[in-house]
Amino acid sequence: MVSIDEDRFEETFREYSAIGATEAGGLHRLTLSAADGEVRDRFVADLEELGLEVRIDELGNVFGRREGTDPDAEPVLIGSHLDSQPYGGRFDGQLGVLTALETLRAFEDASLEHRRPIEIVNWTNEEGSRFKPALMGSGTFVGEFDVEETLARTDADGVTVAEALAEIGYDGDEPCEPREEYHAFLELHVEQGPKLEEEGLSVGVVEGVYxxxxxxxxxxxxxxxxxxxxxxxxxxxxxxxxxxxxxxxxxxxxxxxxxxxxxxxxxxxxxxxxxxxxxxxxxxxxxxxxxxxxxxxxxxxxxxxxxxxxxxxxxxxxxxxxxxPHTEFSSMVVETALEAAADVGASHRAMVSGAGHDASYLNGLTETAMVFVPSVDGKTHNEAEHTEWADAVEGAKVYAETTERLAE
Ligand SMILES: [Zn+2]
Structure with missing residues (x-):
C-alpha cells in the first residue's frame, strides 16, 4: 500500500488554488481563459517533472502517461477537470486532478511497479459556463460530440473554442479520441451535496448517476x-x-x-x-x-x-x-474502490450522484466509477465551497489504493 504525502498534497492544492483565485477565497478560472492557460502550464510542468510522457489533443485535453511493466496492457485513466465556474470554488474538479497527481507522485516515491500503464488527464471545459455544452472535452473524446462542430462553438463574445485554445497554446495536435482501449477510468470529485457530511463519512464510492x-x-x-x-x-x-x-x-x-x-x-x-x-x-x-x-x-x-x-x-x-437515462458505473471498479476504502480504513459508503460528471461520458467507453469526498453544507459552484482537508486526504488514500489495484 503506497502512502501519499499529505503536506505535499496540501501545498500543491494551495499553489494551484492561487491561480485564478478570487478575493473571497474561491476560484474564477473559466475554461481556456488566461488563468486556465496558467494552471495548465503548471500542470504540464508537474507531469514532466514526474517523467510522464505528455500529450495534448486538439480539444486541449492534457494527458500524462506513466508506463507499466507491460506496455501492451490497457491503461488505467485517472483525473478530472481544472476549469471552474464563474466565481466558483477551489475543490470542484481541481481536487480530482490533484488527487490523481498526488497518486502518481506517491507511486514514483515508492518506485511502485504496476503492470498497466496509467494515464492522468485534465478534461477541457467540464463546466460549460463559457462554452456550451458542459463535459465538452470528455464528451468529444468518447465520440459524443463532433470535433469540428465543437471547435467552432463560440462564447458570449463570439470567440471560438479553436481560437481560445490557440490563444493559450493548447491547440494540441493529437486527435481527440482514444488511441487504444482503456482498462478503467476513475475520477475523484467533491460530492456537491450533503449526504456524506450528514452521515459523518469521509468517502463515497459512486455506483451511478441519476x-x-x-x-x-x-x-x-x-x-x-x-x-x-x-x-x-x-x-x-x-x-x-x-x-x-x-x-x-x-x-x-x-x-x-x-x-x-x-x-x-x-x-x-x-x-x-x-x-x-x-x-x-x-x-x-x-x-x-x-x-x-x-x-x-x-x-x-x-x-x-x-x-x-x-x-x-x-x-x-x-x-x-x-x-x-441513469448511468450505472462499473461494478468491477466500484467493488475495487469499496475494498480499497475498507482496507485503508476510511469511513465510507456506496452512493449515487445527482449531478453529471466527465465520468458519466467515460462510462460509455470503459469501466468507470467515482470517489466522492464530502462538501461542507453541500455547497458548490460557489466561492464558499469547502471540503475538510482531512476528508480530502482520506479520499486520496482510497483513490491511490484503488488506482494501484486497477493497474496491477
Ligand atoms: Zn466538477
Whole structure:
C-alpha cells in the first residue's frame, strides 16, 4: 500500500488554488481563459517533472502517461477537470486532478511497479459556463460530440473554442479520441451535496448517476388591464404557472425517495405591473436514479400542467428538450474502490450522484466509477465551497489504493 504525502498534497492544492483565485477565497478560472492557460502550464510542468510522457489533443485535453511493466496492457485513466465556474470554488474538479497527481507522485516515491500503464488527464471545459455544452472535452473524446462542430462553438463574445485554445497554446495536435482501449477510468470529485457530511463519512464510492429529463413549458393566457378586469374572468398565464411550480415541487414527496424536481427558469410576458400575464415560459428539471420514475415524473408534470390550465382557462405547450437515462458505473471498479476504502480504513459508503460528471461520458467507453469526498453544507459552484482537508486526504488514500489495484 503506497502512502501519499499529505503536506505535499496540501501545498500543491494551495499553489494551484492561487491561480485564478478570487478575493473571497474561491476560484474564477473559466475554461481556456488566461488563468486556465496558467494552471495548465503548471500542470504540464508537474507531469514532466514526474517523467510522464505528455500529450495534448486538439480539444486541449492534457494527458500524462506513466508506463507499466507491460506496455501492451490497457491503461488505467485517472483525473478530472481544472476549469471552474464563474466565481466558483477551489475543490470542484481541481481536487480530482490533484488527487490523481498526488497518486502518481506517491507511486514514483515508492518506485511502485504496476503492470498497466496509467494515464492522468485534465478534461477541457467540464463546466460549460463559457462554452456550451458542459463535459465538452470528455464528451468529444468518447465520440459524443463532433470535433469540428465543437471547435467552432463560440462564447458570449463570439470567440471560438479553436481560437481560445490557440490563444493559450493548447491547440494540441493529437486527435481527440482514444488511441487504444482503456482498462478503467476513475475520477475523484467533491460530492456537491450533503449526504456524506450528514452521515459523518469521509468517502463515497459512486455506483451511478441519476437519470434526468428537461422540459420546457409555455402557458398561453390572455393579457388585460389589471384594474377593470374582474377576477373571475381572467386567464392568467402566471397564476397557472405558479400552480405548476408548486405541483412539481410536491411530486418529489409523492413518487420516490431519491426524486428531485426543479423549476429554474421563468419568463413572463408582457411583464408589466398593471397587465395580466398572457404568457409564462418555464423549465422543469426532474431526476431520479430510476428511469421509470423519471418517465412517471414527466407524465405527472404534464398532468399538473393540464389541471392548472383547465382551472385557469389557459392553454399550454410542453416540449421535452433533453432526457438522459441513469448511468450505472462499473461494478468491477466500484467493488475495487469499496475494498480499497475498507482496507485503508476510511469511513465510507456506496452512493449515487445527482449531478453529471466527465465520468458519466467515460462510462460509455470503459469501466468507470467515482470517489466522492464530502462538501461542507453541500455547497458548490460557489466561492464558499469547502471540503475538510482531512476528508480530502482520506479520499486520496482510497483513490491511490484503488488506482494501484486497477493497474496491477
Ligand atoms: Zn466538477
Amino acid at each position: 437519470g434526468m429529463a428537461w422540459l420546457e413549458a409555455t402557458i398561453h393566457g390572455e393579457s388585460d388591464h389589471a384594474g377593470p378586469s374582474p377576477m373571475h374572468s381572467r386567464n392568467d398565464a402566471l397564476v397557472a404557472a405558479a400552480d405548476v411550480v408548486a405541483g412539481v415541487r410536491r411530486l418529489s414527496n409523492r413518487l420516490a425517495d431519491d426524486v428531485v424536481t426543479t423549476v429554474g427558469e421563468l419568463e413572463v410576458a408582457p411583464g408589466s405591473i398593471n397587465v395580466i400575464p398572457s404568457e409564462a415560459r418555464f423549465t422543469i428539471d426532474v431526476r431520479s436514479y430510476d428511469d421509470d420514475v423519471v418517465a412517471d415524473l414527466v407524465a405527472h408534470a404534464e398532468r399538473e400542467l393540464e389541471n392548472a390550465c383547465e382551472r385557469e382557462g389557459t392553454d399550454y405547450d410542453l416540449e421535452e428538450i433533453w432526457r438522459i
